[in-house]
Amino acid sequence: MLEVKGIENGIVIDHIQAGKGLKVFNRLFSATDNSVVLLMNVTSKQLGRKDIIKIENTFDVNMDILGIIDPNITVNIIKNNKLVEKLKAEIPKSLKGGLQCQNPRCITHTDDYAEPEFKLISANGKLEYECSYCEEITVYKL
Amino acid sequence: MRHLIEPEDLTIDEINRLVEVGLDMYNNPKVYNKICDGKILASLFFEPSTRTKFSFDSAMMRLGGNVIGFADASTSSTSKGESLADTIKVMGAYADIIVMRHPKEGAPKLASQYSRLPIINGGDGGHQHPTQTLTDLITIKRFKETVNGHNVAFCGDLKYGRTVHSLIRTLARFGNTKFILISPDELKLPSALKRQLINQYGVELVEVTSMEDVIDDIDILYMTRIQKERFFNEEDYLKLKNSYKLTREKLKNAKPDMIVMHPLPRVNEIGYDVDDDKRAVYFEQAEMGVYVRMALISMMLEVGPYARS
Ligand SMILES: [Zn+2]
Numbered sequence: 001m002l003e004v005k006g007i008e009n010g011i012v013i014d015h016i017q018a019g020k021g022l023k024v025f026n027r028l029f030s031a032t033d034n035s036v037v038l039l040m041n042v043t044s045k046q047l048g049r050k051d052i053i054k055i056e057n058t059f060d061v062n063m064d065i066l067g068i069i070d071p072n073i074t075v076n077i078i079k080n081n082k083l084v085e086k087l088k089a090e091i092p093k094s095l096k097g098g099l100q101c102q103n104p105r106c107i108t109h110t111d112d113y114a115e116p117e118f119k120l121i122s123a124n125g126k127l128e129y130e131c132s133y134c135e136e137i138t139v140y141k142l
Numbered sequence: 143m144r145h146l147i148e149p150e151d152l153t154i155d156e157i158n159r160l161v162e163v164g165l166d167m168y169n170n171p172k173v174y175n176k177i178c179d180g181k182i183l184a185s186l187f188f189e190p191s192t193r194t195k196f197s198f199d200s201a202m203m204r205l206g207g208n209v210i211g212f213a214d215a216s217t218s219s220t221s222k223g224e225s226l227a228d229t230i231k232v233m234g235a236y237a238d239i240i241v242m243r244h245p246k247e248g249a250p251k252l253a254s255q256y257s258r259l260p261i262i263n264g265g266d267g268g269h270q271h272p273t274q275t276l277t278d279l280i281t282i283k284r285f286k287e288t289v290n291g292h293n294v295a296f297c298g299d300l301k302y303g304r305t306v307h308s309l310i311r312t313l314a315r316f317g318n319t320k321f322i323l324i325s326p327d328e329l330k331l332p333s334a335l336k337r338q339l340i341n342q343y344g345v346e347l348v349e350v351t352s353m354e355d356v357i358d359d360i361d362i363l364y365m366t367r368i369q370k371e372r373f374f375n376e377e378d379y380l381k382l383k384n385s386y387k388l389t390r391e392k393l394k395n396a397k398p399d400m401i402v403m404h405p406l407p408r409v410n411e412i413g414y415d416v417d418d419d420k421r422a423v424y425f426e427q428a429e430m431g432v433y434v435r436m437a438l439i440s441m442m443l444e445v446g447p448y449a450r451s
Pocket of ligand 1: 103132133248
């Protein structure tokens with residue numbers, strides 16, 4: 001198996017459904033200056049195959065975004081080679097930013113003051129979020 | 143301080159009171175013609191809507207208040223790129239209450255987050271237009287005595303017509319349990335709304351494609367415009383538009399005390415020969431809109447019948 005050394009300080013985003021690692025990277029870390037490793041199709045007892053992301057010297061991660069991409073994701077925070085915290089993603093009940101309203105006539109597309117805010121309406125196979133401004137439903141597919 | 147962004151911002155009791163106060167203003171206008179003395183309504187129309195603007199302006203003037211504002215975004219500072227939040231903050235010093243119409247959906251909600259004045263939504267895109275719903279309710283009350291207990295039918299474009307969606311939802315909140323929906327298959331009521339009406343309010347919906355089948359059973363016939371843009375080809379449009387047109391001929395089978403409503407402007411969905419029929423109340427409906435807006439302005443400014451003792 002491909003060997004990648006552990007990190008001293010940073011986070012490990014684990015149990016990402018295989019194929020979604022790149023999505024996580026693009027949404028959250030495409031602009032980072034820190035070292036990032038994206039592992040794809042790693043063998044996993046639990047999932048069969050999974051993706052993993054390791055980022056050095058970063059401790060903040062938007063758990064809501066991880067939650068809408070894949071609620072099975074776990075996040076390990078590592079300081080001085082030690083696991084100091086383990087977080088579990090979950091489907092967010094509400095979201096600020098992170099999603100674009102699907103309604104082209106919505107005020108959030110044209111006014112900088114209107115930060116898109118959403119409320120979870122349904123998580124039945126697909127995630128349905130209601131925009132707090134125009135009340136249209138935006139679907140985020142799992 | 144409160145805002146009116148959508149009909150759900152008002153309780154059923156509050157709506158009932160607005161309708162009562164509005165009817166009293168209609169019957170006894172002199173009692174109320176000074177209650178907004180010294181008050182200013184800012185009427186901010188980022189998108190033109192002559193009818194709604196004049197209705198609000200007239201309402202404020204009939205209460206003895208004054209009006210400032212613009213009728214179209216090209217004459218306002220937004221055309222120079224000013225954000226909505228800034229426009230609204232500045233208005234705080236110029237007026238006592240704001241009515242706004244905006245092409246973007248959710249704009250009044252955004253404005254309310256930055257306003258120190260009460261905001262009334264005068265229509266935001268295809269989203270909400272709560273004072274149209276109040277206008278419809280006061281009209282029903284004036285002509286049918288109660289808001290509840292009538293066979294209400296909606297005819298025409300039930301898919302895109304926000305006026306219809308809003309009124310149906312509000313009537314369902316009032317406890318109306320049955321609606322007749324007359325439309326072509328292409329323009330049926332959206333299924334999400336149907337689900338809400340059935341699940342949340344236990345409403346029975348009767349869907350038909352022909353007015354003739356149901357006209358003798360209707361107490362309130364709410365007509366809407368079928369827009370050409372909704373159709374792929376001219377032929378379909380022309381064919382459909384006439385089958386959803388109300389004529390004197392079709393009225394023959396209707397109940398003698400049925401009323402015909404329409405949010406106006408109409409194009410040709412109601413024949414001009416219907417206007418003289420006493421069942422046609424759409425011009426009175428537009429008139430009642432002024433009075434229910436007067437009641438609303440009084441409520442939000444806490445003056446006249448709404449003054450705090
Ligand atoms: Zn929106």
